[in-house]
Amino acid sequence: MTAASLSGCRVLVTGATGFVGAHLAARLVAVGAEVHATLRESSDPWRLRALGVLEAVNLAICDLTEPDAVRRLLERVRPSHVLHLAAAVNVARDPELVPLVLANNVQGTYHLLASAIAVGATCFVNTGSSEEYGDGRAPFRESDKVSPVSPYSWSKAAVTELCATLHRTRRWPLVTVRPFLTYGPLQTNDMLVPATIRHCLAGRPFPVTAGEQTRDLNYVEDIVEGYLLAATVPAAIGGVFNLGSGQEYRVREVVAQIAGLLSRPDLPQYGALPYRTGEAMHFYCDNSLARRVLGWQPHVDLAAGLERTAAWYRVHEQASGTA
Secondary structure (H helix, E strand, O other): OOHHHHOOOEEEEEOOOOHHHHHHHHHHHHOOOEEEEEEOOOOOOHHHHHOOOHHHOEEEEOOOOOHHHHHHHHHHHOOOEEEEOOOOOOOOOOHHHHHHHHHHHHHHHHHHHHHHHHOOOOEEEEEOOHHHHOOOOOOEOOOOOOOOOOHHHHHHHHHHHHHHHHHHHHOOOEEEEEEOOEEOOOOOOOOHHHHHHHHHHHOOOEEOOOOOOEEOOEEHHHHHHHHHHHHHOHHHOOOEEEEOOOOOEEHHHHHHHHHHHOOOOOOEEOOOOOOOOOOOOOOOEOOHHHHHHHOOOOOOOHHHHHHHHHHHHHHHHHHHOOO
């Protein structure tokens, strides 16, 4: 099956005001799905507006930590597919984050999936995380024992296992995807690609580590396609799938490529920062299961993806004075 099979389907997306969620909602609108999305009262749907789909997405205020509110929403929307991206994301290794991730990522996900199944959803796609692999040995495979190193990665691993258990014991139609490092237009956090681009456009020196560590980078359109395949390929049900390029890029080389693209090779300051405690020197996946079962593979190479991303930042900086 393909994304086009979602045409006319009622699809609920959580986290649709976020970076990946907004691109996913826009792609669903493009294929003709009836798109519903949850957001918190404080959320700003500017990404949906920027993608030109704000009017096409049915937005509903809903806190996933409130089971009654979730149940009422699902009974009203009655989606055939749920794509769950909302989460409390903080990768700090601070035990005090446990209550936050437990309430939002574990209990919130359970409230959503239980209500979705109760109203007859035929597929629930749960968002896991590459962080579940923690300090394991790359390339990471879905069959590897997880090794979470933070409350956030523990919460994601717990929900992945919960979904597997509920599929195995109750036959609930659940799928988990584990996206690896994702970049692209509309990303505004301090991760590697946007941080490098912003420093280069602003002409500010960019202190980084020596950059010998490797990461698995993926353009957002490819990750979105992985979600859609996970939601539509029958053989995906019950599975866990890495969504990653399967390639390891040295951080130093990525930074240099961006700096060169923006004609500021003078700005990166390699070695100015120490490696983080517990820094993973090799972090990339084996994506053969997603290729075989989902028929998924990345199509946008790093050079093209970085060029598209930098182009968006140039316009964004001119329009708003920020990047």
